[in-house]
Each structure stands twice: as structure tokens, then as C-alpha cells.
Amino acid sequence: MNTLIDFIIYYNYMILYYFVVIVTIYIILNILSFATLYKYTRKVKYVELKDVFRLHNYKAITVIVPAYNEENCIVESVKSLLQLEYPDYQLIVVNDGSSDETLNELIKNFQLKNVSFSPYYEINSNPIKDVYLSPTFPKLLVIDKDNHGKADSINAAINISKNPLITVIDADSILERDCLLKIARPFTENENIVAVGGIVRIANGCKVNHGYIEEVGLSKSWLARFQVVEYLRAFLFGRIGFDVLNSILITSGAFSCFRRDALISVGGFLSGSIGEDMEIIVRMHKELRKKNPKVRITFIPDPVCWTEAPETLKTLESQRSRWQKGTMDSIRLHKDMFLNPKYKWLGMIVFPYYVIFEVFGPFIEITGYMVFVISLLLGIVPLNFAIAFFTVAFLYGVVLSTLAVCLEELTFKRYANAKHLIILMITALLENFGYRQMTAYWRFKGFIEYLFGRRNWGKMEKKGFNNKETKVIRTGYETK
Amino acid sequence: MIEFPGNIGVVLSIVFTLLTAIYLLVLFILMLRFFKQTKEQIQKNFIRRWEERIFVYLATEEQPVKVLIHFNRYSYKYLLLFLRNYILALKGKDKDKLLHLINDTELYDYLITQLNSAIKRKLIFGAYFLGLAQSKKAIGELRKKMKSRNEFVFVSCAISLAKIDAEETLDDIFAEAHKFERLSLHTFQSILLEFNDSICVPLLKRLNIKTSDELKPMIISTLRYFKYFPPSPDTLLKMLNDENDKIVIELLKYFGEIEYIDASDKIKIHLQNPNPEIKVEAIKAIKKIGDTNLERNIWDLLYDDNHNVKVTAAEAMYDFSDQSREKLESIEYSSPDTLESSIAKMIIEERAIQFY
Numbered sequence: 094m095n096t097l098i099d100f101i102i103y104y105n106y107m108i109l110y111y112f113v114v115i116v117t118i119y120i121i122l123n124i125l126s127f128a129t130l131y132k133y134t135r136k137v138k139y140v141e142l143k144d145v146f147r148l149h150n151y152k153a154i155t156v157i158v159p160a161y162n163e164e165n166c167i168v169e170s171v172k173s174l175l176q177l178e179y180p181d182y183q184l185i186v187v188n189d190g191s192s193d194e195t196l197n198e199l200i201k202n203f204q205l206k207n208v209s210f211s212p213y214y215e216i217n218s219n220p221i222k223d224v225y226l227s228p229t230f231p232k233l234l235v236i237d238k239d240n241h242g243k244a245d246s247i248n249a250a251i252n253i254s255k256n257p258l259i260t261v262i263d264a265d266s267i268l269e270r271d272c273l274l275k276i277a278r279p280f281t282e283n284e285n286i287v288a289v290g291g292i293v294r295i296a297n298g299c300k301v302n303h304g305y306i307e308e309v310g311l312s313k314s315w316l317a318r319f320q321v322v323e324y325l326r327a328f329l330f331g332r333i334g335f336d337v338l339n340s341i342l343i344t345s346g347a348f349s350c351f352r353r354d355a356l357i358s359v360g361g362f363l364s365g366s367i368g369e370d371m372e373i374i375v376r377m378h379k380e381l382r383k384k385n386p387k388v389r390i391t392f393i394p395d396p397v398c399w400t401e402a403p404e405t406l407k408t409l410e411s412q413r414s415r416w417q418k419g420t421m422d423s424i425r426l427h428k429d430m431f432l433n434p435k436y437k438w439l440g441m442i443v444f445p446y447y448v449i450f451e452v453f454g455p456f457i458e459i460t461g462y463m464v465f466v467i468s469l470l471l472g473i474v475p476l477n478f479a480i481a482f483f484t485v486a487f488l489y490g491v492v493l494s495t496l497a498v499c500l501e502e503l504t505f506k507r508y509a510n511a512k513h514l515i516i517l518m519i520t521a522l523l524e525n526f527g528y529r530q531m532t533a534y535w536r537f538k539g540f541i542e543y544l545f546g547r548r549n550w551g552k553m554e555k556k557g558f559n560n561k562e563t564k565v566i567r568t569g570y571e572t573k
Numbered sequence: 574m575i576e577f578p579g580n581i582g583v584v585l586s587i588v589f590t591l592l593t594a595i596y597l598l599v600l601f602i603l604m605l606r607f608f609k610q611t612k613e614q615i616q617k618n619f620i621r622r623w624e625e626r627i628f629v630y631l632a633t634e635e636q637p638v639k640v641l642i643h644f645n646r647y648s649y650k651y652l653l654l655f656l657r658n659y660i661l662a663l664k665g666k667d668k669d670k671l672l673h674l675i676n677d678t679e680l681y682d683y684l685i686t687q688l689n690s691a692i693k694r695k696l697i698f699g700a701y702f703l704g705l706a707q708s709k710k711a712i713g714e715l716r717k718k719m720k721s722r723n724e725f726v727f728v729s730c731a732i733s734l735a736k737i738d739a740e741e742t743l744d745d746i747f748a749e750a751h752k753f754e755r756l757s758l759h760t761f762q763s764i765l766l767e768f769n770d771s772i773c774v775p776l777l778k779r780l781n782i783k784t785s786d787e788l789k790p791m792i793i794s795t796l797r798y799f800k801y802f803p804p805s806p807d808t809l810l811k812m813l814n815d816e817n818d819k820i821v822i823e824l825l826k827y828f829g830e831i832e833y834i835d836a837s838d839k840i841k842i843h844l845q846n847p848n849p850e851i852k853v854e855a856i857k858a859i860k861k862i863g864d865t866n867l868e869r870n871i872w873d874l875l876y877d878d879n880h881n882v883k884v885t886a887a888e889a890m891y892d893f894s895d896q897s898r899e900k901l902e903s904i905e906y907s908s909p910d911t912l913e914s915s916i917a918k919m920i921i922e923e924r925a926i927q928f929y
Contacts, residue, residue, distance in 0.1 A: 135694060135725075208922040211915045213880045226926040255884075281759035481584040488591035495598045502605045514606055518599055 101468050108461040109482070115450055116489060122334030123496055127503075129333050130394060134504050152280055153181040154273055154350070155254035159246035160186055160264040164193040168202045170264055173304025175230055179273040184233050185250040186264075190240025199235050203227040210253065216361035218248035243346075244362035244369040251353065251361055260350040267296060267306055267399040268348065275396035276350045285387040287355035287377055290344025292328045292392075294507070295321045296399035306399050311513045316409060319524040320402040322517060323532075326497040329504075332392040340443035341390050342378075342423075346370030348398030355381060363426075368419020375427045378439055395505065410535045417539030420451050455536035462530070487525050494521035619651045627659070630674070631667050637674045649683045653702050660705055675706035688714055697729045704733025712739045719745065724753045728760060735767030743768075743775050747788075758791045765795045773801035781808055786817050793823040797830045806833065813839045821846075822854050829858030837864040844870050849879035856882070860889040868897050875904075875913050883913065887920045 156174060160167055167186070174184050188196040199205060205225035212220070218241075225235040238249055247261055258277060262268060272291060279289050297320075298312030311318055335341045346369065356362075359373070359380045366372045374390055381388040403409040424447055431448060433440035468474040498517050501507065508514050623644075630640045644652055653675070660671050675681060687699030688711070696718065703711040712734065719730035719742075727749055734742045750761055765772065776792050784792060793809070803809065813824050813836070825843065828836040836858075843855035844867070856874060859867050871893070874886035890901040904917045 135697075206926055208926060209915060209918040211880070211884070211912065211919050213912065215880075226923060228926050231927055255881075281763075282757045283755070284757055284759075477581065481581070481588070484588055485584065485591065488588060488595065492591055492594050492598070495595055495602070499598050499602050499605075502602050506609060511606060511610075514602065518602065522595075 098471070098473060101464055101471070101473055104461075104464045105468055105474060108457070108465070111457055111461070112482075112486060118446065118450070119330075119493060123330050123493075125337045126330035126333040126500065129337055130329065130500060130504050133394065151180055152258050152277060153183070153256040154179060154258040154260055154277060155183045155185055155250070155256040155353075156260045156262060156273070157247055157250040157254070158184065158186045158262055158264050159189055159243045159250070160191065160195055161189045161240065161243075161246075162191045162193045162195060163264040164191070164195045164198050166265050167195050168198050169304045170266075171199065171203065171233065174262075174268065175232055176270065177268060177273050178270045179277070181256075182232065182273060183254065183256060185236060185254060186233070187236045187238065187246035187250050189242070189246040190238060196235070196237055200225065203230055203233055203235075205233075205235055214252045215357050216248050216251060217364070218245050218252055218361070219364075221249050221253070224253065242364060242369075244366055245364045247369075248361040248364065251356055254353065257353050258350055259353050259356060260348070261346065262398060263347045263400065265401055266293075266347045267301065267304060269306070269397045269399075272348075272396035272398065275393065276348075279391055279393060280350075280352065283389060283391075285385065285389045286352075286391055287381055287388055288344055288349060288351045288374065288390040290332065290341065290390075290392040291348045291350070291396035291398055292394050293324060293345045293347045293398050293400050295324055295402045297321075297402050297404065299399065309507050309509065309513075311508070311516055312402075312404070314404045315520070315523070316406070316528075317402045317404050318516065318520045319528045320409075322494050322497060322520050322524055324402075325501050326494060328392075329394060329497055329500045333394060335443060336392045338438040338443060339389050339391075340439040341374065341392055342439075342443060342447055343368075343371040343374055344390065344392065345398070347400050348396070351377075358384075366419075366426075367415065367422045371419055371423040372426060375423050375430070378436065379427055379430060382436065397507075406531075409532075410538070413532050413535040414539035414542065417455060417536040418543045420447070421540065421543045424448060424452050452540075455533050456540050458533045459537040490525035490529060491522050494524060497521070616651055616654070619648060620655055623652065623655055627656075627671075631670055637670075637678045640674060641678045641680065646679070646683065649680055650698075653680065653684075657702075657705065672706050675702065676708050676710070681706075681708060681711075684708075685711065685714060688718055693723065693726060696726060700726070700729040700733045704729075704736040707737050709737055709739075712737060712742065715739075716742055716745060719749055722752070724756060727753065728756075728764065731764045732767050735764050735772075738769055738771070740768065740772060740775060743772065743779075747779070758788070761788075762791050762795055765791075766798055770799040770801060773799050773803075777801075777803055777808070780812075786820065789817070790819040790823040793820065793827050797823070797827040800831055802831050802833075806836070810836060810839055813843070818848050818851060821851055825851070825854035825858045829854075829861035832862050834862055834864060837862050837867060841867055841870060844874060849877075849882050852877065852879070852882045853885045856885045856889050860892055863893075865894055865897075868893055872897075872900065875916070880912075883916050884920070887913075887916045890917075891920050891924055 156177070158170070158174065163170070171184065171186060186199060188199070205227050207223055208226050210221065210224040219238060221236055221238050223237040225237070227233045227235075234253065236246075236249055236253060238246065251259060258280060260273065260276065276289050276291050279286050295312070295317060296306065297314065297317040298310040299306050300308040300310060311321065332341055332343075349370065351373075355377060356373075359376050362369045363372050363376070377390060378388070403412055424444075430436055430440050430444050432445060436444070465474065465479065469476065469479050495518065498514075498521050501517075502514065508517060626640065626643060629635065630637075656671055656675070660668060663671065675684070684699045684702050684706075687695045688703065690696050690699070700715060700718065703715060715730045715734050715737075716739075719727055719734065721727055721730070731746050731749070734746065746764060750756055750764075765776070773796055776795060780789060780792050789812075796803075809824060809827070812820060813828075815821055815824075821843065825840060828840060840855050840858050840862075843851050844859075846852055846855065852874065856871055859871065868890075871886050871889050874882050875890065877883055877886065887901060890897045892898075901917050902921060905914050908914055
């Protein structure tokens, strides 16, 4: 009995230290992000994007859209993607063996014609069945193949593509018109950059017209609002903070841009991986730094991709559980980077951070709550201590969320309506009471499932942008 | 029993600090929003008043100095931001009048004050607008400020000097650019491309004498952008034998762009270059020049080991002439089920769709 009580006491102390360390890390990340964002917004203020790219020194881009059962949104999505502002880009849609009418919708709406293609694969991908071109939309190319997952679809498109830059986006994402101009700029500014991530924002509640965000708004669903604040926190200070250390371990699968030669040299995306968006970034760091230690993977906060957030608990649970499995999978596959001085900050600080706070974080957090309650019942922890600890923890969470809203207001000010800003601040307060604990629990479930070998994708249920009243159930890809 | 870390007073002070932080943050956000909206409102009001005034100025012979009497110094920043869109959109006489409004009035002095400010934000603002207004008399000041240790200040001043077309500062720009290790060649090129095409003569001279191998491809690419046709391209032709692949690739693109037929003999050699990237650019250059004498050499490259070379050769064959296109079409029957045949078929169908 004494041993058990000793264990509980030590566990409580561990939770306390864990909390102090994570608070310190977040404070550092916040400071780094504030400084970087300030510098960045000053820098781009007088840059005229179109002027930069009238110079003929732009790099052509291929936008890849892997699509699986996307019949409801694919046509609108392709139409809007064909109107992006960029001097030279190609759009490749990959129909990944959809069981619905995705391919037929594309053929019908874009008058696609089947053409021959050269069966030459620079990176591994399952065979392409057919390639289609559109006489009316010369930028559009559609690939049809059997269902082998998102990574395999991207690889197939990389094989067909000839352009030096590759942008990967989700079929149901909405890109702002000038986002290619923005995401391509770092590649021209620094020859060592091999990948750039853009920011993903929540489109729920926004007015969408013909595949474009007409007016930025907030959803009436609190679940979607919580995710707005969560995304702001994750992108505006999480990724920017790590970017300063050249240690970004993930760029969003919903919107990222890569150098094609870099993707080819690492063998493309890993087929069958749960978190292919994170895995490719970790592998790029690992493989490419061997050849060129100056290689850089970066994040820029203003090319915006809008995505639909889950509005039901079930879908959100499935998403978070999968994200957790994806993180664990990528970390497990590259465990040799852990505390490896060869990778500098990445190996010594960021990778261990991911292992402790992202992989084991949900486990520590949930078991921490349990042990804390047991300790309270057994009288190991005094009530005043418990109240004080939880008050500090919750208030600290509120400070972090409010800081994210503050960063948004300082820099990009997307929520023009003052009412929305106030709702965001209220959301920043409320999300700490229940929502964060719930997501921690779902991630904990993902952690357990991954350990016991349940590593499937799960179903995604989305409303779609076009018919807001109808719920469309599909197994489309979703990424963080 | 776990001991309470510190006394309750310490915990209360942490709670109080966090609550204060939240309160201050909320206040800060609201203030930011208030300032933003006030600023927008001021700008809107100014625009309402100015728009008419500026149009009257553009339509009449009114002196710029007289126009400015209606504005106080406090509103110069907004006036400049307002003028920016018109300067970028207008051309000819109207644009010139707007430039006079900046260069021949107190606005110019205001911009020089901004340029000499210790605050970087103001300095960049000044540099940007002096460049936009093509203020020749600001060349000296911009040249001084360009010597900053800050990369962004350097780029802003250098771009403005280029917009003013201050060719005499080119050597300074090259010298200062060396200070910044992280300055990419693309950014450097963006500066050069802001000059007008008369910059090509000094750039070509620079290529002959004092430029590192690293900068040469960028200079050649700038010449290509301006489609500069040198009086004597001998130096550039000789450089086609350079050992640096990047230089050769840029030269191939350059000669293709200016369609320089006399270069095709030298380019022909590169059809056999071991670097597939060079082979691809050599094919493209010959296609652009349109030297049908080299059709046979291009045809051979359809059987090259490299896939990109094969595809580029097939594309060139399709575009060269009717005869070469027919030859490409015949491969489908002469050697079916080969990679070459599938490439040929792919190119033919792709092109057919384009002309559909």
C-alpha cells in the first residue's frame, strides 16, 4: 500500500514538473512567434506580389488534389482552383479509386478527354489507369487510379508532373486567390528551402461563393469556434515558433508546397502511412540535411487555405484520434533522430519535445487527471493545493488562447466584424473548460489504439461548403 | 501527503498575475481593434475629401504646391498611401503629374525625413515612396541608406534606386549585396529587374571582368529577361564552354530566348552533354531558334537514357516542322510498345487536345 501511495505522490510531482516545463516552452514559443510575425508583416507590407513574379524568375507550380469520394465538392473546388493567380501552374486531380461519381463529374463538367501517358515512374506509386486532359481548361489534368490512399495518389501525380514546385491540397479546401504567389516566394528568396507550409483556417461560418471565401465569419457551432482558436494557436505560435529553430516537423497536409526534386530524392510520400504529411517532413529533414546541412523547411503565415472543421463530436473524435496515431507513426518511423546531435535543435530539443509532449502528452495528461482525483480522494493531495493547481492551469490555458487571438489581431485581422472578435475572446476562455480535456481524451484513445495496433483512418463526416443544410458522409481524406 | 509548494500567498499572486495578463490582453485586443477602425475611418474620410481634389489637379494646370496647401503634414502618410494606387494604375501625363506632386512639394521633404529616421519602419516607408515617385534627387540619400547592415533596408533602398534607374549605383549595389550571406540570388535579381533595359550594357561588362561564378547565371538570366541582343555576343558564346553547368544552362536559355541562330553550332555540342538538364535546355534552345538542320540530332535524343530528355526531344520534334511531326507519329507503328512510342503518343495527344 505504501509503495502505491509513494507512486501516486511521485506521479503527482511528475505532473507538476511536466506542467511547469510545458508552460516554459509555450512562453518561449510565444516570444519567438511575436517577434517573427512582427518582422514578417513589416517585410511583406510593401512587397507587391505580382511585381515580384512579373520578373519571369518565378518557378512553375503543380497543384495536386488527391480526391476520394468527393463528388459533392470536386467540381466547385476545381473551378476555383483554376482561377488562382499565378503565372504558370498546372492542376492535377487524382481520382483515387472513388466509389462515387467523382471521376464522371469531372469528365462531364470539364469535357475531359482520355490521353496516353508515359509509364515512367520516378518514385514508387501504384499504376496509373488513365490520364485525362481538358481542351477547354489546359491547366487541368486528371489521373485515374485504383484506391491506394492519399500518399500513393500524390506520388502518382508527382510522377506525371514536370514543374519544379509541388503544392498539395485537400479536395475540400479553399485556397485564397493569391496564395500560390505567397507560398512560392520563399523558394525564390532562399535556395535552401525545400518545403513551405501555409496557414489553415476554419471556413465554417464563412460565406462561400463559387469556391471562394466572400466574407470571413464564425460558425454558430461552439465546437467549430473552439477549433478556430485552436488552429490560431497551433499555426500562429506553434509552427512559427519552431520555424525560428528550423525545426518544423509538420506542414499542413491541407496546404503545403515542396520542391519536386527534393520530394523525388527522398522517394516521395510514404504509402500506407497514417500521418503522411508529418512523415514526409521528418524524412526530408533527415535525408536532405545529410546532403546539405543548410536545408530549410519553413512556414509562412499569410497564404491562407480554408478548410471545413468537424461539427460533430463523433467526427472530431475520429479526426483527433487519427492525428495522434499519425504523430506516433511518424515519430516511431524516425526514432533514430531522438536526441541525435547530428540534427542540432531538431534532434536535441524539438524531436524530444514531440516525443514527450505530443506522443506521450495525452497519456500523461489523462492519467494525471485520474491520479489527481485518486490522490484527492485518498487525501494525498490537499484540497487547497488541487484548487490552486487547477486554477493556475486553466488560467494559463486562457492566457495562451487569448494570446493567439491577440496575435491574429496584431497581424492579419481576418475577423473584420467586431462581434466576431468578441466571440473569439469568449471562445478562448470557454475552450479551456471541457473542450481541451475532451481533445486530450480523444488523443489518449488514439494513443492506446495505436499501441494495440488499430491504425485505420476512420470516417470523416462533413457538411460541405455548397449545401450547408445537407450532411454529406464520405471517407474523404482529412489532414492537420 | 504532498506538501503545498510555497505558501498560499505565492499561488494567489500567480493567479492574480494570470488574471491581470488576461485582462490586459483583452484590453489590448480591443484597443488594437479600436485603433484599426479609427485609422480606417480617418483614411476613408481623407479619401472622400482628396479624391475630388486630386482629380481637379489632374484635369487642370494647378500647381502641385497649391494642391498641398489643403493638406496638413499629419495627413501626408495617408495621402501617399492614397496616391500609391493611382501611381501604380495610371500612365503617361497623369502619372507624371502625380509624381510631380510628390517630387516638387513638401511631400518630398517629408519622405526624406522618413528615410533618415532611426525607425526602420519609417525608413523603409520613405525608401519605398521615393522609389515609387522615381525621385532622382533622392539618389544620394538612398545610396547612403543602402549601406545599412539590415538586409531589408538594403533591399528596399536598392529596389528604389533601380526604380529610379540610377545605373551609376550598380557597383554599390553589387558591393553591398556581398555583405548579406542570406540574400538569395532571386532577390538580387528582383532588384536588377527593376532597372530598365539600359542596365544590360553595364551588366554585360560586369560579366566580362569582375563577377564571381555564382553571380554569372543571375546576370545572364537578367539579360534574358530584357531579351538583350548584344552588339557582339562573342563573350557569351565563349562562355558556352564554361565548366560551370549553371552558367551553361542560363546561356542556353538566353540564346533560345533571343533566337540567336549563330549559336546553334555551339549549342549542338551540348546535345551530347553528360548532364541531362543541359541536354534538355539545349533541345529547348534549338527548338526556339528553329534550326531544322539539327532535327536528326534531336531525334536521336528520343532514345536517350533520361526520361526528361526523351520527353523534351519528342516535344521539339512535334513543334519543329510538319516532317518531324510525321516522323514522330510514325514511331507508334515502327516501334510499338516501347517507352519512346508511348512518349510520342503522349505528346501527340497532349498537343491535339491543346488545339482541340
